[in-house]
Every structure is written in C-alpha cells, then in structure tokens.
Amino acid sequence: MNKTVALWLAVGWAGYAVLPWYAIDDGFFGFAWFGGFPASIDSAPATLQVMDHGRAWLLPIGLALVAPLAVLWRGGDKPWAATVLMTAGGFGLAYTLAQGFAIGLGGWGFGFIESAFGELSDRQFGMGYGAVLVFGAFLFFLTQGMAKRGAINGDVFVVGSIGLVIALIAAFILFPVASILISAVQDNDENFAPALFFIKLLSRDIWGLDCLTSRLTCGIAWNSLLMATLVGAGTTMLGLAFALIATRTGFRAKKILRVLTVLPIVTPPFVIGLAVILLFGRSGVVNTFLEWAFDIEPTRWIYGLPGIWLAQMLAFTPIAFLVLIGVVEGISPSMEEAGLTLRADNWRVFTTVSLPLMRPGLANAFLLGFIESLADFGNPLVLGGEYDVLSTSIFFAIVGALVDQGRAAVLAFVLLAFTLSAFYAQRRWLGRKSYATITGKGDAGLHVRLPRRLTWTIYAAALPWAALTAVIYCMIMFGGFVETWGFDHSFTLRHYIEAFSIETGRYGLVWSGAAWNSFWTTLEIAAISAPLTAGIGLLAAYILVRQRFVGKDAFEFGTMLSFAIPGTVIGIGYILAFNVPPIEITGTGIILVICFVFRNMPVGVRAGIAAMSQIDKSLDEASLTLGATSFTTLRKVVMPLLRPAIVAALVFGFVRAMTAISAVIFLVSANYDMATSYILGRVENADYGLAISYSSVLIVVMLAAIILIQRVVGTRRLSRRDGQQFGLEGSAA
Amino acid sequence: MTIGYKAASVQFQGVTKAFGPVVAVRDISFTIEPGTLVTLLGPSGCGKTTTLRLIAGLEMPTSGRILIGDRDVTKLPATDRDVCMVFQSYALFPHMTVLENVAYGLTVGGMAKPDAHAKAEDELELVGLEGFGERLPSELSGGQQQRVAVARALILEPEVLLFDEPLSNLDAKLRRRMREEIRDLQRKLGLTSVYVTHDQEEALAVSDRIIVMNNAVIAQEGSPHELYENPANVFVADFIGDANLVKAEIMSVNGEIAVVRIGNIERRLPCRGLSPGEVDVAIRPAAIILSNDTSVEGMEGSVLKATYLGNHIEYTVDSPLGELFVIDYQVDAALPRGATVSIDLAERGITLVLDEA
Ligand SMILES: Nc1ncnc2c1ncn2[C@@H]1O[C@H](COP(=O)(O)OP(=O)(O)OP(=O)(O)O)[C@@H](O)[C@H]1O
Numbered sequence A: 001m002n003k004t005v006a007l008w009l010a011v012g013w014a015g016y017a018v019l020p021w022y023a024i025d026d027g028f029f030g031f032a033w034f035g036g037f038p039a040s041i042d043s044a045p046a047t048l049q050v051m052d053h054g055r056a057w058l059l060p061i062g063l064a065l066v067a068p069l070a071v072l073w074r075g076g077d078k079p080w081a082a083t084v085l086m087t088a089g090g091f092g093l094a095y096t097l098a099q100g101f102a103i104g105l106g107g108w109g110f111g112f113i114e115s116a117f118g119e120l121s122d123r124q125f126g127m128g129y130g131a132v133l134v135f136g137a138f139l140f141f142l143t144q145g146m147a148k149r150g151a152i153n154g155d156v157f158v159v160g161s162i163g164l165v166i167a168l169i170a171a172f173i174l175f176p177v178a179s180i181l182i183s184a185v186q187d188n189d190e191n192f193a194p195a196l197f198f199i200k201l202l203s204r205d206i207w208g209l210d211c212l213t214s215r216l217t218c219g220i221a222w223n224s225l226l227m228a229t230l231v232g233a234g235t236t237m238l239g240l241a242f243a244l245i246a247t248r249t250g251f252r253a254k255k256i257l258r259v260l261t262v263l264p265i266v267t268p269p270f271v272i273g274l275a276v277i278l279l280f281g282r283s284g285v286v287n288t289f290l291e292w293a294f295d296i297e298p299t300r301w302i303y304g305l306p307g308i309w310l311a312q313m314l315a316f317t318p319i320a321f322l323v324l325i326g327v328v329e330g331i332s333p334s335m336e337e338a339g340l341t342l343r344a345d346n347w348r349v350f351t352t353v354s355l356p357l358m359r360p361g362l363a364n365a366f367l368l369g370f371i372e373s374l375a376d377f378g379n380p381l382v383l384g385g386e387y388d389v390l391s392t393s394i395f396f397a398i399v400g401a402l403v404d405q406g407r408a409a410v411l412a413f414v415l416l417a418f419t420l421s422a423f424y425a426q427r428r429w430l431g432r433k434s435y436a437t438i439t440g441k442g443d444a445g446l447h448v449r450l451p452r453r454l455t456w457t458i459y460a461a462a463l464p465w466a467a468l469t470a471v472i473y474c475m476i477m478f479g480g481f482v483e484t485w486g487f488d489h490s491f492t493l494r495h496y497i498e499a500f501s502i503e504t505g506r507y508g509l510v511w512s513g514a515a516w517n518s519f520w521t522t523l524e525i526a527a528i529s530a531p532l533t534a535g536i537g538l539l540a541a542y543i544l545v546r547q548r549f550v551g552k553d554a555f556e557f558g559t560m561l562s563f564a565i566p567g568t569v570i571g572i573g574y575i576l577a578f579n580v581p582p583i584e585i586t587g588t589g590i591i592l593v594i595c596f597v598f599r600n601m602p603v604g605v606r607a608g609i610a611a612m613s614q615i616d617k618s619l620d621e622a623s624l625t626l627g628a629t630s631f632t633t634l635r636k637v638v639m640p641l642l643r644p645a646i647v648a649a650l651v652f653g654f655v656r657a658m659t660a661i662s663a664v665i666f667l668v669s670a671n672y673d674m675a676t677s678y679i680l681g682r683v684e685n686a687d688y689g690l691a692i693s694y695s696s697v698l699i700v701v702m703l704a705a706i707i708l709i710q711r712v713v714g715t716r717r718l719s720r721r722d723g724q725q726f727g728l729e730g731s732a733a
Numbered sequence B: 001m002t003i004g005y006k007a008a009s010v011q012f013q014g015v016t017k018a019f020g021p022v023v024a025v026r027d028i029s030f031t032i033e034p035g036t037l038v039t040l041l042g043p044s045g046c047g048k049t050t051t052l053r054l055i056a057g058l059e060m061p062t063s064g065r066i067l068i069g070d071r072d073v074t075k076l077p078a079t080d081r082d083v084c085m086v087f088q089s090y091a092l093f094p095h096m097t098v099l100e101n102v103a104y105g106l107t108v109g110g111m112a113k114p115d116a117h118a119k120a121e122d123e124l125e126l127v128g129l130e131g132f133g134e135r136l137p138s139e140l141s142g143g144q145q146q147r148v149a150v151a152r153a154l155i156l157e158p159e160v161l162l163f164d165e166p167l168s169n170l171d172a173k174l175r176r177r178m179r180e181e182i183r184d185l186q187r188k189l190g191l192t193s194v195y196v197t198h199d200q201e202e203a204l205a206v207s208d209r210i211i212v213m214n215n216a217v218i219a220q221e222g223s224p225h226e227l228y229e230n231p232a233n234v235f236v237a238d239f240i241g242d243a244n245l246v247k248a249e250i251m252s253v254n255g256e257i258a259v260v261r262i263g264n265i266e267r268r269l270p271c272r273g274l275s276p277g278e279v280d281v282a283i284r285p286a287a288i289i290l291s292n293d294t295s296v297e298g299m300e301g302s303v304l305k306a307t308y309l310g311n312h313i314e315y316t317v318d319s320p321l322g323e324l325f326v327i328d329y330q331v332d333a334a335l336p337r338g339a340t341v342s343i344d345l346a347e348r349g350i351t352l353v354l355d356e357a
C-alpha cells in the first residue's frame, strides 16, 4: 500500500517539478524542447512556472502533492491516511481541472470570472507531460484512499482501474459530447443563445416535409430516418434469408457465406460505395453496356437514395447475418418439434413458433442496421448527390463553403438523439429478451425443415444478392488494374505505380508513391491504437464481469456508449473539445489514437465479457487467497485464458482503425493523413483508379495483419496443449 | 494434539454480511482454536460459503469484526491475509502444469522458480502425487485434482486453511477416503482448518467441533458428540443424524433426571433444565424397537413402508405418536408392509429438546 503511494508521489513530483508543465509546440513526442529546458517559459516545469514566471495559480497543485507525504512517513495503517489521500487526490483533481478551464489562451476562460477578479494579463496553453503525470498521481491518490476505506474489498488495483476507466471515458467521450451540447446552445461567438438553438433545431431544412407536397426535398432529419429505416429493414430481411439458408437448408456452399461475414470488417465502408459507382455510375459498367446495346441514355440515377441504400445494404447485411444466425440457431429445436407433434405443418410451425421466437432478435438486427446507417458517412459522401443526410451535413457545416459551427453542433445533437434512442431501445427493451430462447446446450432435437415456398423465396432473394456482393468485391480487387472505368478497359499497372512506387535514389530507397505517406501513418496509428483498445476494453470487461460496485450499470453504459455515437459526432466533438486548452491535441497523431481507442472500446469490452464469463470466478479467488494481487492474477491467470478474446480485440482495434473514416476526416492534418481520408480525397477528384487500387491494398494488408495477430498471440495458447476445457467451466461453489 | 507453528485462531465478533436486501450471515460470533478442524454445517443457502469467504477476505463484512490470531483483519483484502482455500471446483489453473499450480503461491510471493518448484515437488509427495508434476490439471482424475488443490493450499503453510465442500465432486467411496486423508494431514501439520459441508456424516467424521448454521445464524456449536447427544433445538436434532420429533410430557423432575412419558412408555432422561409439562422429544431412528410379537408391552402400530438397504431396513411406522422413521439392523427378521407391530423405545438415543431457537 505505502509502496504504491510512494510510487505515485514520485510520479506526481516528477510531473510537477521536473517535466514541462505545458504541451510543447512540436508535438507530444517531439524533443526539441530540451533546448530551452527548464528555464524557458514554454518548457518550464510547474515549480519554475510559479517561481520565475508568476503563474501563482499553479501553487495549490504543489500543496496537494505535499499532503500524501504525511501518509508515507507516519500513515501506515492509520485510518486518517485514507482521508488524507482522498482529500489530496480529490482536491488536486478538481483544482487542476478548474484552473485549466478557468485560464485559457485568452486569459480568463469565462466572462463571470473576469468580472469578479478583473482582467488577467497572463494566459496558458494546453497541458503537457507534467500535467498528465500530476493528474495520474491525483487520480490514484483518490482511488487508493477509497480502497483503504474498504471500497471493493480494499483492492487498490481494482479501484484504481475503475477510476482510470471512468476518468478516461469522462475525458474522451463525455467531455466531447458535452462540448457539442454546449456549442449547440451558443451562437458562433460563444454567447449563450438558447433562442438561436431552437431556431436552428427546428429549422425547415432539418424537419421540412416539402417532399410530400412538392418536388422540393424533405428535411435532412427525415432523409436520415427514412434511409436508416429502409436499410434496417432491408438488412434484417436479407440477413434473415442468409441465416436461414446457412442453418436450415441443405445449401452446400455454407462456408462461402461465412467468408461473406468477414469481408465487411476489412472493407472501409465507402469502398463499397466506390465500387457501386464504378458499376452503376453514369459511366459505369452497367450504363455503358445499356447505352451500347439499347441506346439508353446514361443517367445519374444511382446518386441519392438508391445508391446510398444499395451501398449500405451491401455493407451492413453481413452484420445482420451475424446477429441473426445466432438467433436462428438459438431457437430450441424441441419447441419446433413440439409444434409438429401438435399437428401443425411446417409452414404453421414456422409462422407460429419460430418466427415469434425470433422477433426480439429481428428487432435487434433492425436497430443495429438502423444505427449503422445513421452513422455511416463515407457512402452518403460519395453517393449522396442531392440527397442530404445528417452525417454528411455535419461535415459540410464544418468544412463547407459556409462554416457554421453552431449548425454542425445542432445537427450532431439531432443525430446523437436518434442513435442514442435506438441504442437505448436496443439495450433496455431487447438486451435481455433477445437471448431468452437460447437454452445453451444439450438440445438433441432437429430443426424443422423450412416450408418449401419459403425456401424458394429466400433463395430468390439471397442468391442474386450474394452474386452482386461477389461482383462488387471483384470490382474492388481488380478495378485498380483498369485504365479508366467506362471508357478504356485496358489492363494497366499505372494506378498501383502512382500510389506505391518505390525508387532507388542516391540515398537508398525512396518511397515515391503518392500513397506511402498516408499508408505508413495509418499503419502506425492502427498499430498503436490496437493494443490500447484491447487493453482498456479488456480491463473494463474484467471490472464488469468480476467486480461488484455501486454504479456498475452506469459504468457499463459508459463503456458501451461510444458504440452509439456516430463517428461524425465524435469527430466534431473532438474538434470542439480539444482545439483549445486545457487538452489541446488537434492536429496531432495522439488525437487519432485516442479517437480510435475510445470509439472501438466497446468491441474489446464485448469480446472480453463474453470470454471472461466463461472463466470460473473461483480461479481468480484461488489466486488471491494464494497471496497474488489482483494485478498478478489478471496477468498470470486471467490473461492467458483470454487469448481468443485478446486476438479478437486486437484484430478489431487494428482493422477498424484502418477502415474508419467518419471521425477521422475531422481529425486528420497535414502531418497525419490517414489512408481512408486520402482515398476519399481521390474519389472527390474522380480519380477512381487510384482510390480503388489503394483500397484493395488496404484490404489485403488487413487480412495479412489478422493472420499475423492470430499467429503471434494465438499460438501460445495452442502450445499449451489441450487444457482449455477444464476449469473454464468448473461449477461455481 | 499438534499445533502448527503458524496456526492461528479465528474469531468472529458479531459479523453480518448482507448482499443488498439478502442477509447471508446475521450477527454471528464464534472462536476457532488454533490447530483444530471446525466444520460449518447446514442446509443449502444458510450462509456457510459466505462465512468461509469472509474468513478468506473474499468478502468484506457489512458489520462486525474478524480476528485472525490477535490481528484485526476486518478490512484486510484476501491477498494480504495468510489464509488459503481449497475450492469446491478445485479452481486449478488450467493453463499451468500441476507443478506450476502448486508452486504458484510461492512464485507470486517472490520465491525463485527453482526453489519453489523443489518445494512443490515435496508437497506433491506429501499428498501422494510424486511424478505428476508435468501434467496439466485436465490430465488428472477428480481425486488427483482434489489433492493438487490441497497441496497448492498447504504449501504456503497458512495460518488458516479453508475447505469449501472439497469433496462434493467425488463419488461416495473416494469421498470417504479423501476425508480421512485430509483429516490426517490436518492433524499431522496441526493446521487451523475450517471445513464447509452440508453432509452431516462427513462433518461428524472429520471435525473437532461443528458449527451448525441455519438461515444465516448459528443454530448450535459444539463437539460432534455434544451435537448428537444434546441438540439445542429441533433443527439441530433433525439435521444431525435424523430424528423423530414427538410430543411428550415431563411427569416429574428429580435433580438432573426427568421422568418423561412418551405415548404409554416412561423413560428417565437428563432433564436439561426443563420443568414438568409438555415437551418435544427427539428419538433417533435406531432407538425405536419394533417387534411383531404384539403381546410385548408397548405401543401398537402398523408398518406403512419398508425399504431394504442391505445392512439395515428402514421402516415408516404409523403409531399413536404419529408417523415414525425407524432403522432396524435385524435384516433377517424383516417385517412385511401392513404388519401390526408393537413399538418400544431403547434406553439411549432419546433426548429432550429445548425450545426452538
Ligand atoms: N454474491 C451474492 N449476491 C447476492 N446474494 C448472495 C451472494 N452470495 C450469496 N448470496 C446469498 O446468501 C445466502 C447464503 O449463501 P451461501 O453461498 O453462503 O450459502 P451456502 O450455505 O454456502 O449454501 P450451499 O450449501 O448451497 O453452498 C444465499 O441466500 C445466497 O442466495
């Protein structure tokens, strides 16, 4: 216990007295500041800021760092030690935050403080290394104090982990979302303007219904809702068709169906849109053929609702399939057999037993498709045409001709309200029910064969669709080898050379291709964020599965929340929150990493929860009673048994960092351009050849990475022979 | 009796543990002497496991104090207590070999691996598993796994050793053998041990003392003999060794001895501080003597059910006292169903029961 206090005291003092307090201009990982260190005002630690640069408001932070010394010298097991730690930590956190927000780039951050204290001549920048360490120290003083008071069986590590996860979620999910809400009720000069908020919120271009009565377009909100509903319904029906084919028919090529489910994971969503353009666009394959064969004038019909719908259907049907295959398999055969023995025929059993049992699962799939469609950004961007939806409108409100931050915030607010409602419905209303029919194991019956007319219907729906998907992926893989789609279909390597050429120059290899820069950045950012995503996700899962504490439900909601926040909303939230001190990280690589980690965390949490619930809790407890700390237990007992979940979380963290676009497009900068935003830029310039060849390379790289991760992390488990079954399912005492 | 050099006492002082609205353990107090084996016995859900986990530090009490030795450990987490536990599911780490499992406590405590493994080898020998060190737990039989779990707990020579229904996954024969082995080891090493079971025979066989729990409180505490001979209340009488509870009347009390009228039979029993009047009497099944010779003095009854069990027969008999459960070791003279019998009571195996606690 006191060792931990000593450790964090050392960290805290290093942050306060040794390292630069403020963020350094040339980036978090730049080390040019060593030149002026420690005397210059930019790189001075807090102690010198107070003494030499007159920033007296940093002094109380130091005082809060003194108090825990008492615990170290005299505290031992005394009860007052907990109080001292909690007070020092709590005060330190609150005060450091308060001063960070109160004093910004332009002196006082809030008008009312200025009127109270008079004008402040000084100002301060974003927090740097020093502040981060001091924050960590205060946070862990607080949690150690709470553990000493007996929270969570007095477990310092667990209380600390909970504190850490909460702090991170607050900083990187709740704070950005709150920034949007605040920005939504302000005018563009940051004055409180609720009236303006309502004007913007209720404006005609969001909620207008002109399309019902005239040829004008409807409001963006209606557009988004219509699209999401169509996509949700469509993906659910097709997903169900595929799920039924995979589980209830004698269809031979079931393996191929499984492959279909992997593809969308490794495909940046808008790449589908791109392929759709190449296929159905004005000069796409289909139109060219029609014109040549039947003299039909090519049109731009694909742009707008039909195109977005088609692309999103292609992108999200596999997700519905994944959800529904579990639902269909989960229906206990004996229920259907019971129906048969009661003299119902196949058709009646299906409609009166199977389908009602699937209903919660179907609703679940629908809501997932609904949320995905609302959040999708890339496809509407490349295929939208005149059809505006919320996610793209937010983007154009920030980067378009008419920059209107307030409007972006209001639109983000509306979009967030939609997705959160769907998310809430999914969890509260269906979360439990959807598994009610899954009996777990040992149900010996056979599923009832589908009625014949239904079989033919689903074949008729699903197989052409599968064929279309195959064509689309062929376009993606081979489209890059064609000179110009629609005009000149001769074979060429031109696009690959333009993107990925390597030359040997005077100083060795030169990465002269246009794509290399963003490619390496993407790989680097993805490789950094994947382990962090897996780490924090599994830590949160461990806390959720293994610990009991007050507010656990809220904690769980917080960890899963970012799933329901569309990327565009997170993007604009990050810009609003992190463009100014105290956390000033826009334009860096860090903001990209943080964004990925917190957007993808729910995947790690889910994988972890699923895997950890299967490991008997008594294994942890045995380790604890044998004198291991919970950290050692996590490392030596839980982690080795979690290898499959670790692989899953790493793969997802990596792949989604490479394919994401919606949030990324707000956060990229000249130094840190990502592959997806680069490709999208090319699409906007109608440079389809390069865009599609780059996309195919990304897909291949991701597949390779998945295999690599599985090799590196997965093999150790296999070499542990076959001890997997035992103990994992040992009965709880 | 040997007392291990580290063996410590365990003391509960008014300990309560509530899970939200559910009170799993209510205001219990007891002391466990160093070097003894004490059993927590009671029906399912009465709070035995919770009590054990409170000793281990896997749960923190809602109120009350827990002492191990002279030290107040109420707020001390499991990691920092010198207490080891053998789990019902054994909880062997499936990804470690037997040797690594046994050495685990030593290695996480900072001992060098070779030393820890050498010591683990010795420990395996103690439980009769030499040569099994390189196997995985999944490659052992249930009984062997159980021994590994014991070895893993013993190796740290804890102040207190806890067993949570350690034998419930084993078949009846193995259970009998393992409980002897555990008892021998415990005696040899003089360990303070707390043993949870809901099998009263197991409890009687291994314990120095037994704490009977019911509905989150202690129903009675005492040596096996005390509990069997002098149950404090109806629950204990019934739970330990089965009993027929019948109404009777104390006719007179003479010093320590009461004259009790049970049906039409009179017996002289230790009065246990009771005064004349109505009273509950516990009659052990083997203390009821049936005979088909109705001329014998006694109550008259008829056999409702007869179950042949090899070395004894179990009867359900209808009598003026109500239905009686009877065990008869005279297998040769089996009584048929429906037979009219005369019922007599033995001199031993009958106790007055104090008021319900
Ligand atoms: N984590 C928990 N949360 C809520 N209630 C609990 C928890 N653990 C135990 N209980 C409740 O406390 C009571 C006592 O449980 P305990 O596990 O101690 O019983 P037990 O005597 O060991 O029973 P068994 O013989 O079935 O193992 C039960 O009513 C149980 O439902």
Ligand SMILES: [Mg+2]
Residues within 6 Å of the ligand: A733, B048, B049, B050
């Ligand atoms: Mg139990």
